[in-house]
Amino acid sequence: MIERAASDSGQRPHFADALAARVAARETQLVLGLDPDPARLWPAALEAAPEHGDPAQRAAAAVAAHCRALIDAAGPECVAVKPQLACFERLGAPGWRALADVAEHARAAGLLVIADGKRGDVPLTAAAYAQGLLGAVPTPFGEVGGLRADAATVNPLLGIDALEPLVAAALTAGAGLFVLVRTSNPGAADIQDLALADGGSLWMRLATIVAHLGESAIGTSGLSDIGAVVGATAPEHLARMRELMPHTVFLLPGIGAQGGSVEALAPAFAPGRAGGLVTASRSIANAHEAAGGDPAEAARAEAARLRAAAWTLA
C-alpha cells in the first residue's frame, strides 16, 4: 500500500512539469497578458461585434474577438496567456462568457491559461474560488465545470488556512498557483515592504510561506506547482527571493508598460528556464500605437522581442 501510494504520488501530473515541458518545446518564457479595455480594442475586433443589441453583449463579443486576434498574433511567441479577470468581470455575465471563450481559444493554440484574479478569502470561500477557477462544483443537476485554468494568482493576506483549499484544489487538478509575494505597483512598498519585528520584511515572510507550501509539490523538473508573483519592477529583490524560494516559479508582471526591463530578471532563471515567466500585456497589445502599422504585426514583433530578450538570459 505504501509503495502504491508513493507511486501514485510520483505519477500525479505536475503543473510545474507541464510548464517546464511547454517552455522547452515552445522555446519561450513569455506570458501574454490579456487585459482588454473596451475603449482600446483593435479595429477589426470592434467590427466583429454584433451590430445591434445589448451594450454588454456587444462589448463582450468585441473583447473576445480582440483577445482571440491577440492570441493568434502573439501566442506563437508565448507559453501561456494570463487573462485579467477584472477586465472580463466588468462586463457581467457576457464578460464571463467571453473569458471562457478566450481561455478555450488559448488552450486550442497550445497555450497554458493563468487566471489572474488575485482571489483570497476565508477557507470555505477560498474553496469556492478554487472550484470556479481550477476545478468544478458538484450540484444536484450534475457537476458544473469552472474555467479549468492551468493556474491562478492568489492573495495571501488571509493566511495559510485560507491558501490551503486553493493549494489542495490545484494539486488535485494538476494545476498551479501563483501567490502574491511582491507586486509591481509603487504602492506595494506600503505593506509588502514593511519591516517585521523579528527580522526581514513582510514579503520575505510571504516568500517563506510560499516556499513551505510548495515543498511537497515539487515535480521532476525541480520546480514546484506553487509559484509566486514577483513584480519585475523591483529587480533588486530577485536574488533574495530566489534564495528564499529555490524551487518556485516566478510570475514576473510589470515588463513594458509598468516600467520593468527584461534584462534585470536574470536571477529568476536560476532553477532553469521555466523558473521565471515574463509577463507583458499592454506593451504587446498596444505596440502599434508607438510602432505604427498593423496591430497584429506590431504585437507579434514586440512579443518576439521580449521572448528573445528573456531566452538569452536563462
Add this chain to the structure above:
Amino acid sequence: MIERAASDSGQRPHFADALAARVAARETQLVLGLDPDPARLWPAALEAAPEHGDPAQRAAAAVAAHCRALIDAAGPECVAVKPQLACFERLGAPGWRALADVAEHARAAGLLVIADGKRGDVPLTAAAYAQGLLGAVPTPFGEVGGLRADAATVNPLLGIDALEPLVAAALTAGAGLFVLVRTSNPGAADIQDLALADGGSLWMRLATIVAHLGESAIGTSGLSDIGAVVGATAPEHLARMRELMPHTVFLLPGIGAQGGSVEALAPAFAPGRAGGLVTASRSIANAHEAAGGDPAEAARAEAARLRAAAWTLA
C-alpha cells in the same frame, strides 16, 4: 468657486449616511450573507430550477431562487445583503447573471447590497474591478453598467495606490468600501497579526491606512464611507480598532457558523448604531438543520434573534 465646491462636496451622497438612515429606519444592523452552496439549497429553490438543460444554468437558477427566498424570509430583519461573489462566480456566466438578479431582488426589498469579493490589484486593474462592482465601464457600444453595489469588500495587500481607484470610484458613485483589516479565520493571525519593527501589528497599520483613507469621506452621520472588515472572532481587538478608526463602519463577519458571538461586539457601536454591521450567512440559511421545521421560518427566527441581540448592545 470655493463656496460652490464646498457646497457640492457637502451635498455629495454618502454611503455612510445612507447606511445610518437605513439602520435607523429598519431598526437593524444585521447583514444577511448570501453564500449559496448548490448542495445545500432550500428544497423549494431546487424545484424552481428548469427541469432540463445545462447544469450551470439549472444550478444558477436554483441558487437565485434560494437567495430570493432567503431575502424574502430574513430580509425584513436586515439592513443589507452581502453576496459572496465566489459562490456565484463558480457557476460561470449563469452564476454572474444570478448574482445580478439577486442584487436587484435585495434592492427592491429595501436592502443595501455589499459585494463581498475581497478584490485587490494594481491600480489600473483595481479601477476595472471598481467599474464592475460599483460603477460602469465606457465602451464604443455605450456604457455598460456593472453590479452597482452599494459597497464592496477589498483587499489592501497591494498598498495605498491600489486602493485609491476603488476609493475614488466609491465616492463618485455614493458607494462605500470595506477594507480587510483583521479577518475572521484562524489563519488571519499568520499575516495580519505580525508584529512590525516600528511597533504595532500589521492589522494596526492597515487600520491606520483605512482611517486615513476615510478621513475625507465622513458624512453628516459622523461615519466614513470607507469601512473595515473586522472579524467578529477576534473581539479582544475591537476596542483598539475603534481607537484607531473612530469614524469607520465595521463589517463584522464570523457570527454564528464561524464561532463569534454578538455580545462581544459592543465596542464596534461606539460611534452609533451603524458603526457595526453584524454579518451572518450559514447560521441563518441553515438554521432549519438544527432547529427543524420550515427553512424560511427558521431563517427568519434566527435573523430576528441576531438582530435583537445586536440592537440591545448599541
